[in-house]
Amino acid sequence: MVLLEKGNQLKYEADLGYLGGGTTVKYCACIYTSTETKWANNNGWNYELYIQPSDTIYPSELTHTPSNPKYNEKVTFITTIPVESSAKVYLVWTTDGWTTIHEDEMTFKSISGNERTYQLIKGPFPSNMNIFYCIKVAIEGVSYWGTHFGSAKQLTTAQCEGISTTASLKSVAWSKFGKYGMFVGSSGNVWLYNAMECDFTWGGNFHLSYSRVYTGITSTLNSVSFQPTDEKLDGKRALVVGSSGTVLFWDGVSFTKINGANGTLNKVSWSPSGQCALIVGSNGGIYKYEGGILTKVESNTTTTFYSVAWHPSGSHAIIVGASGKAYKYNGKTITKLTTGTTSALYDIAFNPSTGNAIAVGSSGKVLKYNSASCNFSLLQSGTTKTLYGVAYRQLGDYACIVGASGTIIKYDGVTFTKLDIPQGLGTNTVYGVTFPANGNPWIAGASGKAIKVSFLKESAYSYDGVVLYYYPSIRQLVIRIENAQGQLNGDYKYVRLGYNGWATGTVHDVKLVKYETQAGTKWITALDLPKNVTSVNFCFHDGAGNWANNNGANWNVVLNTLPQSDVDYSKTRIFGLVHNYYVIVTNGWAIPPQLSLHNIMTQPLFLYRSASVYFPSSSNGEYSFLVGETGSYLGTVPIFPGRYVIVLPRKSSMLDGAEIINVELKPGYNFVEIDAA
Known part of the structure; x- marks a missing residue:
């Protein structure tokens, strides 16, 4: 025991450590002197202490790191709590308001005095998620709960309706079916756009679902390319490359670093079949990625390569770079080509329809590559600005060229048309461009600019x-x-x-x-x-x-x-009529039908009230709707072409059953007529 006070009476104290609820302690005191031993034992009955059971325990620390995790970033949960070594400590958590409860045992990390620290790594978690958690301690079959001042602690993963960075975005790519986009740039920035998670407000606007993706690196990322897949894997496979030999493989959830490359990597391009990808960069660096393995391709040159693109047939790829250099790769060997220019060529893209390509570069250079003759010819672009990016629509009817000072050029195979600078872009340099699913192009540029360009015309x-x-x-x-x-x-x-x-x-x-x-x-x-x-x-x-x-x-x-209008193949519009839908009218208000639109390949896409704006008499029971167009009550809800199921509750309640209609929504306008009788 420890002597606390001196004087006429001595006061001692003993620390028994952590004692769980329901514990009975019997004790007495023994006093030793140089001549005798005395006992203070309550006249032989000793003293007894009973610890009242409690279901609460108070951790001195209950936290998580990072405080606001990015998309696909794992979270470490930490607690420091006064427990004995036999205790088991659990993290109890939920993502749906405690409807579903998860319980995971935490790992002991360290001890300080009578307090032990435990931790658990969980995730990755998607964006825009609220997680509530607390601690459960199990000691000899008795459970105790550790909370944050009596309440569960909350973790909110990163929320973002737009790209919030001032870092330069160097590249943008879209998945084959147009449902996912990815922007990459300096300081390890990766932003994932998930069009299937867009939401809307009743005011007619919709929010784009962007998520900052955790990469674990801070170096510059120069290029991204999605692997061509079927619709089920759309957006779930991609490669990202950058400085210091960085190669990252995206599996739809997280990144895996692929070793084996050196130097600055400037461009990655998947073959049309998706079987392999080519990566090019500094010092003549060419790498082939196939089956998870990175193999160096000998180029016999120290030229810095800026871009690579595959012929639509997959028979060969063209590589362009510094000083107007160009090479042809046929899957086995590299052949040097003559371009007729010494200007740097920063990007190249093939026309999917003709099999020819255009390359762009410094001083406004645009070269046309003829696949049959393997010759380049100079085109007059109408600008002297440095051009950094080029992409074709999958239809091959248009190419979009981007570059310095907000330059955006539309090329229809004959004419180059410089477009007005989009709102918000200013004179920022544009580095990357892509067409999602034959829609309007998206561009990526300096100061975090990620903008959809009004490229297609409706006349x-x-x-x-x-x-x-x-x-x-x-x-x-x-x-x-x-x-x-x-x-x-x-x-x-x-x-x-x-x-x-x-x-x-x-x-x-x-x-x-x-x-x-x-x-x-x-x-x-x-x-x-x-x-x-x-x-x-x-x-x-x-x-x-x-x-x-x-x-x-x-x-x-x-x-x-008639004037011709372009078709945006990345979206569709649906309009039509609902017949025999009778509702209860209360105080002059009639509740219109609820339409639930489900994409067969994905989770339910939208649940919304139909834009039923025509309120006929109750004996008629007819409503109309238009979805997917600016100006309607629902705004421009992004609906993709494909197979859908429309669910319409019969009459005024889901309890009355539902009408289920299978529809194939094509690009353009789709008429759907529903009988709710």
């Missing part, structure tokens, strides 16, 4: 109160009434349609859908035209004998005279 043709959009690549004609005035001021439900001058056998009716936007009431229908159609003839009626026929002249259009 309206106004004709006596009717607005037409013609998409020749999918042979679709969209007919819209934007402002119902004059003869069009009626409740029209059908378009009377004919082809090639009302040719016999072509006359029929199609549904006209009335819907609401923030700008007012509008009507729409979409026609998928047969190949032999050269002209379209139409008028409107309500099915009750009332017609709008342009004062007897009808509306007549020749397709090849």
